[in-house]
Amino acid sequence: MLEGAKRTANFKVVIVDGKLPVIHLDNFQGPNASPPPLFRYCSDQWSLDIVFPDWSFWGWAETNIKPWKETLKDIKEGNKKSNWKDRVPYAYWKGNPHVASTRQNLLQCNVTSKNEWNTRLYIQDWVKESTQGYKKSSLGDQCTHRYKIYIEGWAWSVSEKYILACDSMTLYVRPNFYDFFIRGMDPLQHYWPIRDNSKCTSLKFAVEWGNKHADK
Template structure:
């Protein structure tokens, strides 16, 4: 820096002398212009010097050291040919510690319940094949590599990001996920009905993986696609969104938030939501509820400016209500520190079975008096602000601590491991299947693919974990 300022001083002094000698001949006006030019050049030289210093710092600053034994799995799109084949450079197995001191969240217990229909019979190949009529795709793991056989398209990119999520599990625990074959359904409605598998048929239940179930169905519950991103509505991968919600919670303190119950979404996917809209404020009634219709087509055109989830933590109370079946919105609503008014659902996903009413949320029955019940809940909360705030923060804490991506992956690992133990046949690669890996999915090009690719890169597991999955609790 001293050298720089010395150079600038000489530059200025010589320039001043030039102006002094020639001011009489060139005139004061031109001398002023010359001084202005000298000033501009000096500032420009200083900017160049700053840029050079910053670049030098970046180049010379050593990168942080990786933990001992950590191996990076970079996404390598440069060596792929037009058929997008998987590279062979990444190992399919890696040694890890033999035990984990971390206990899994309580909701992991439900894995045993979800697999109970096959505990006594095991799972035969015929059972798996019988699930084909329901499935969007078959997912196969053989010797650490993954293969997919597609049957029918799914809504938007649900199947794409579900497959992507399982591939990231394989990157996180290479060589640890056992061989298996499974059928996966990506729709909203549940498909394996208990009533269709009673008596003699109870020994031939098709094992079909899905995002939710209820008391009348036997679908095997699995984390939904939105944990890795929902590009069609610009909802980022869960790891990014969870951090954004943490910051969003800090913008407005709970007691400074609007003293109403808030909901925003698409009401036209279920009768329940249509009925809920009748509780909105009107000239006749104010049920302490503020409801807004989410127009995704309009939001898409406007660049999703008004649909950021972290900007919706502005009310003391937030409403959760199912869509056609369950809704992925539940985790976003619970994470907002607002007391969740949960309209008691029929369906559940993999983690909600561990939520406790009056501890993590306030339950609301769906009846003819739902509007009145919502009003009373808000009135109670505004009168008992400390207790209402505690419930809101407890629900948010549950999500922040128990639904981290580490635990989502561990749930997947234990579910697939327990499922594979039930298989009574050796998994093989189907004739119609093709190998899939992160490269075959994220290295595609095209104007319509850029957002999908960005979400994949953002949610990609970049290196294997240096410990085994959390310790699974015993059955209920």
């Protein structure tokens, strides 16, 4: 046991506070490749970063988000306010579109006088929220629609777990990154996949299908 403890004591890891993976697969090819054990909040198919829970599980004071245990309790209480069939029959998203082009593209799917894509999309202004006491950003009050959209930002988004925690169908826009738990979830069981290259039609179809099969 002492010998094992000595070996364990020499084991070194690095945890980097950042979103994008940095241990690229191309740099570690061949039988003698030994990538460093670097832990990060997300990774992708071209990287070897080891994913582990992100900082927001312990709270995110800058956005008035409480630790996960407390936040999950608030979301569960919000879920109790309405049954799924009684919720607004559209796909809901609220976030910052300025961090990624894919989010800016998503805004083209918002309802207009000419188009109805079965979505209700809102821009989250965190600066304004901070001056108004975060009255319109409570996660426990955002489980009011039958469908909620998850879409990446600069990399993977911490919003993922909050969206999945709602008793709403998660419409999951095809991602480039993964965190520590999403690979254990199955499409059409835990979420409905949305095509990234045709978001509007894909979202419209998902909502129409769900509303037509609301009793299932």
